[in-house]
Amino acid sequence: MARHFLSILDLPKDDARKVLLRAKQLKDGDVRTKLLDGKTVILIFEKASTRTRVSFEVAVRHLGGSTVFLTPNESQLGRNEPLKDTARVLSRYADALVVRTFGQEKLDTLVQWGSIPVVNALTDEHHPCQVMSDVLTMHERTPELCSLKVGWIGDGNNMAHSWIEAAARFGFELTLACPSGYTPDLGILAKAREQGARIVLTEDPQLAARGADYLNTDVWASMGQEAEQLRREAAFEGFQLNDALMALAKPTCKVMHCLPAHRGEEITDEVFEANADTIFDEAENRLHMQKAILEWVFGAL
Numbered sequence: 001m002a003r004h005f006l007s008i009l010d011l012p013k014d015d016a017r018k019v020l021l022r023a024k025q026l027k028d029g030d031v032r033t034k035l036l037d038g039k040t041v042i043l044i045f046e047k048a049s050t051r052t053r054v055s056f057e058v059a060v061r062h063l064g065g066s067t068v069f070l071t072p073n074e075s076q077l078g079r080n081e082p083l084k085d086t087a088r089v090l091s092r093y094a095d096a097l098v099v100r101t102f103g104q105e106k107l108d109t110l111v112q113w114g115s116i117p118v119v120n121a122l123t124d125e126h127h128p129c130q131v132m133s134d135v136l137t138m139h140e141r142t143p144e145l146c147s148l149k150v151g152w153i154g155d156g157n158n159m160a161h162s163w164i165e166a167a168a169r170f171g172f173e174l175t176l177a178c179p180s181g182y183t184p185d186l187g188i189l190a191k192a193r194e195q196g197a198r199i200v201l202t203e204d205p206q207l208a209a210r211g212a213d214y215l216n217t218d219v220w221a222s223m224g225q226e227a228e229q230l231r232r233e234a235a236f237e238g239f240q241l242n243d244a245l246m247a248l249a250k251p252t253c254k255v256m257h258c259l260p261a262h263r264g265e266e267i268t269d270e271v272f273e274a275n276a277d278t279i280f281d282e283a284e285n286r287l288h289m290q291k292a293i294l295e296w297v298f299g300a301l
């Protein structure tokens, strides 16, 4: 049975910790194993990407494997070949799929009809590889994750959902401040709480900022929501991560952003640049975390 990484809850608690520590070990030792020697990973990207695509391609090469990059425009996916047929074909050529797409159910189809591991490289619902990298970024600064108060200010989107699941796996306290109508999926929230996550959901950004060790934000309109940009700009007024909100957080508070950032919208240039070290560490950690995730799906962890 292939192992899949579709959301953070796919990692049992012990495995989540193992993946985190392994990513740190890979980073510190600049380890290049031959785990993927002779193996091919296919990247299917139905949305744009800089970090996820490049970090996965480089990670696979460092592990001795090779990649094939597919987009809908250049494959039969864009001409309505059913995903279940694509899954069965690609499973006969390659050893894993890394997929960026829209609905999470597309990953479920690939899992159901294919026979190789599937890794979520971002869907509308989750961005688990990113948030695992972000947790590594916190862990490097504050090893005791359970002691942390983390705030999310902005859209209840794919990133927010993965943070919710990360709270269940790593034990930090998470306060999400989202405008009315842009709250996270309540089913995802309930499941994480059932698994022990300590989560507060509010419409007050000041509540999320107050006393925070880490504050997170993300774009107000995610990929696929471009037509909603203006409506969202109005709805998210007061949710910009700026000096006034930062003044409520702990003086040592660090800001995280998965990138790309829209300065002047969800974050000011001042707050972004004051936290650039942390933000670009998150981006670097994508590379180390992708390797650890690949080790996990291939059963090496």
Ligand code: CP
Pocket (backbone or CB within 6 Å): 048, 049, 050, 051, 052, 053, 122, 130, 258, 259, 260
């Ligand atoms: N953070 C992130 O996933 O970036 P890309 O969209 O560039 O991959």
Ligand code: NVA
Pocket (backbone or CB within 6 Å): 122, 127, 157, 158, 159, 218, 219, 221, 222, 223, 258, 259, 260
């Ligand atoms: N929420 C953003 C994350 C980009 C990495 C999006 O889905 O576009």
